[in-house]
Amino acid sequence: MLNKDQIAQRIAKEVKNGQYINLGIGIPTLVANYIPDDLEVVLQSENGLLGIGPFPTEDKVDPDLINAGKQTITMTKGSALFSSAESFAMIRGGHVQLTILGAMEVSENGDIANWKIPGKMVKGMGGAMDLVASADNIIVAMQHCSKDGQSKLLKECSLPITGIRCVKKIVTDLAVLDVLPEGGFKLLERAPGVSVEEIQSKTEGKLVVEGEIPEMTFEV
Amino acid sequence: MINKTVKNADEAVKDVFSNAVLMFGGFGLSGIPENSIKALLEKDLKDLTCISNNAGVDDFGIGLMLQKRMVKKMISSYVGENAEFERQLLSGELEVELIPQGTLAERVRAGGAGIPAFFTPAGVGTEVAEGKEIREFDGKLYLLERWLKADFAFVKAWKGDTAGNLVFKGTARNFNPMMAAAGKITIAEVEELVPAGELNPNEIHTPGIYVQRIFQGKDYEKRIEQRTVRK
Numbered sequence: 001m002l003n004k005d006q007i008a009q010r011i012a013k014e015v016k017n018g019q020y021i022n023l024g025i026g027i028p029t030l031v032a033n034y035i036p037d038d039l040e041v042v043l044q045s046e047n048g049l050l051g052i053g054p055f056p057t058e059d060k061v062d063p064d065l066i067n068a069g070k071q072t073i074t075m076t077k078g079s080a081l082f083s084s085a086e087s088f089a090m091i092r093g094g095h096v097q098l099t100i101l102g103a104m105e106v107s108e109n110g111d112i113a114n115w116k117i118p119g120k121m122v123k124g125m126g127g128a129m130d131l132v133a134s135a136d137n138i139i140v141a142m143q144h145c146s147k148d149g150q151s152k153l154l155k156e157c158s159l160p161i162t163g164i165r166c167v168k169k170i171v172t173d174l175a176v177l178d179v180l181p182e183g184g185f186k187l188l189e190r191a192p193g194v195s196v197e198e199i200q201s202k203t204e205g206k207l208v209v210e211g212e213i214p215e216m217t218f219e220v
Numbered sequence: 221m222i223n224k225t226v227k228n229a230d231e232a233v234k235d236v237f238s239n240a241v242l243m244f245g246g247f248g249l250s251g252i253p254e255n256s257i258k259a260l261l262e263k264d265l266k267d268l269t270c271i272s273n274n275a276g277v278d279d280f281g282i283g284l285m286l287q288k289r290m291v292k293k294m295i296s297s298y299v300g301e302n303a304e305f306e307r308q309l310l311s312g313e314l315e316v317e318l319i320p321q322g323t324l325a326e327r328v329r330a331g332g333a334g335i336p337a338f339f340t341p342a343g344v345g346t347e348v349a350e351g352k353e354i355r356e357f358d359g360k361l362y363l364l365e366r367w368l369k370a371d372f373a374f375v376k377a378w379k380g381d382t383a384g385n386l387v388f389k390g391t392a393r394n395f396n397p398m399m400a401a402a403g404k405i406t407i408a409e410v411e412e413l414v415p416a417g418e419l420n421p422n423e424i425h426t427p428g429i430y431v432q433r434i435f436q437g438k439d440y441e442k443r444i445e446q447r448t449v450r451k
Contacts, residue, residue, distance in 0.1 A: 046321065047247040048391045055450040063250060063442035064378075064390035070248040070445040081390060083397045083425075084247070084273070085329040088322025092340065111345070121310075122318065123300035129348065130322030133341035164345035 002173045002191045002216075007141050009034040010216060011100055011171050014139055020044055022091070022131055024101030025069045027141040031100055042076075044096050046087050046127040051079030068127065088127070092134045099135035101128065103142045103167075105157045108205035110167040110179040112140065113159035125162060132163030144172035144202050151204035153177070153185055175199045176216065177207075184208045189216045221416045224384040224434045229259035232407045232433045236372055238265050239292075243328065243370040243399040244272040244282060248445050251392030252281050253374040255409045255437040261285065267292040271368060273324060273395055275299045280443055286314070295368070297321035301445070320348060323365055325398060330367040332401025332430070337366050373403025376437070377426070380410035381419050384428030393425065400430040409437035 002010065004027050012034035015021065022044045023029050032052070035041060043052040045067045052067055053074035060074060067073045090096055105113040112132055115125040132138055145151055153170065170177045176189040184206040187199060190213050200207055226232045233256055236242070246252030261284055268291050275294050276283035285291050286304050293315040299305055308314035319327070320342040330338055339362035343349050353364040375396040378389035386408055388396060400406045408426075413436040 045391065047250075047394050055448045057451070058449050061444070061447060061449060062390060063444050064392040066248065066250050066391055066444075066446070068247075070250070071448040072444060072446065073448075081388075081393060084321070084325040084394045085398050088325050092322060092342070121306050124296060124298035124318045125320055125348075126298040127321035129320035129346060130340075130342040133344060161346045 001194060005030055006218065007171050007173060009218060010176060011139055011141055012036070014169065015039060015041055015098065017041070019097045020050065020095060021098045021100065022046065022096050022135070024099070024128070026102045028100040028102060029069065031141075044087070044090070045073070046084070046091065046131070048082050048084060048087050049075065049079060051076040088130050091127070091130055094134060094136060096135055098137045098139070099131045100139045100141060101131065103140045103152070105152050105154055105159050106140055106142075106167050106170055106179070107154050107157045108179070108185055109183045110165045111157050112138075112162050112167050113157040115162050116160045118160070128162050132166045137168050138166050139169045139171065140167050141171055144174040144199075151202050153203045153205050155205045174202065180208065186210070187213050189214055191216055221383045222428075223382050224428065224431055225382045225413070226433045226435050228435055229255040229409065229437070230262070232256060232409070232435050233259045233263065236260060236263065236265065239267045240371040241269045241271065241369070243373040243403055244270060245373075245375040245394065245396030245399045246281070247273055247391065247394035249277065249281055249443045251376055251388070251394050251396055252276070253376040253407070253409050254440055255435070256374040256407055257281060257284065260290070261288060265290045269293040269295065271295040271328070271370060273297050273321060275302050275305050277301050277445070278304050280441070289313070293317065295319065295324070297324050323348075325395060327365055327368040328395065328402045329398040331369040332398055335367060337364055339363065340365055368402060370399070370403045371405065373399040373406040375400045375406060375408050375426075377408055377410045379412045379414065379419060380408055380431075380434050381414050381416045381428070382434070383416040384408065384431030384434050385416075385419055385424045386410070386426035386428075386431065387419060387423060388425050397426045400426045405432045406430055407432070408434045410434065411437060411440060
């Protein structure tokens, strides 16, 4: 099984040179730590920044410079600042090419639910609905099962939907899977020590297994 | 040049009335109009509709207006981090409309730009789409969303001049420019107010035409919600 950092590390392999990327809160934020130094990518923060840098040192903390998780940040060289309207124009306009975000559930046709649990305090969807409605490539980082052991890869989402037919790839603690255009989760890789049978038993939606499924490898 | 300067926050908010629709710039606690909010708290106001991406925290920002029961309805995209908000919502004292952040930004932009409605892909297939017109363009579905306008818009900038021109700093810009345009009366507070002519016209973010009143703010706290540092 992968820990959160390993999920982030695996997702970082999907990043391509020259991409503009939006990282959600949680595991997706960790992906930034694993993007290889030889790739030039730009991270977008939907509150109005292209070019998120590392967290600041204590003497560089600036209340006027935060990310979408309200954390203090820095800017990289070549950054640009803009309004929220401009920010979502570049998101909806398809200029942000890759969105990586967390989810509570994903369905076999690529629907995602990640903003609301009935009966619990609703905090709001923030920018998630705009992001999933717009990016060409949407990768979900999440645990394969919920804390009480229920599969999060489903035939249909049971929670209120954030977006329909939008998720392209999922990286969980157990596996890497593509969401097929015709529906179904295509198993691509297994986490070290995890069997196809275990993944099958923990995937409620349609799992497509073709040939030998390789185990993930991590460079140290 | 028209001089938009008022003496202070109290004078700027003098005619705000109960039941008014108000907009507040800011993302989290970054770029919020701290001085105007403080001045509003001193007034006997109720049943306000507040349009703001977030609702502050319990003891700062719009959270303080919630504590004083001044707010009837919030229109926001994300309202976590606020226990009093949650209490009023669950008890039915407060009405809340949650909308996708980009839709909120564009509805406000449309309000200031004279565009009554527009189509967006955000929210298709979700409960946000309920009751809204859906139309297909080039094979993809979109929702019809309406503009948002306000009786008063409160914005905060880094620098401003007496003509109402504004310059923002960092990610404190966020919703402020669109809200400036969408208010019937827009009240701008700035960290540094300079005479008209001192700001570089090439570097103005919000032209003064959108601003009716401007004042020099004071005692900015600029609270940080998530102080994250590296060694």
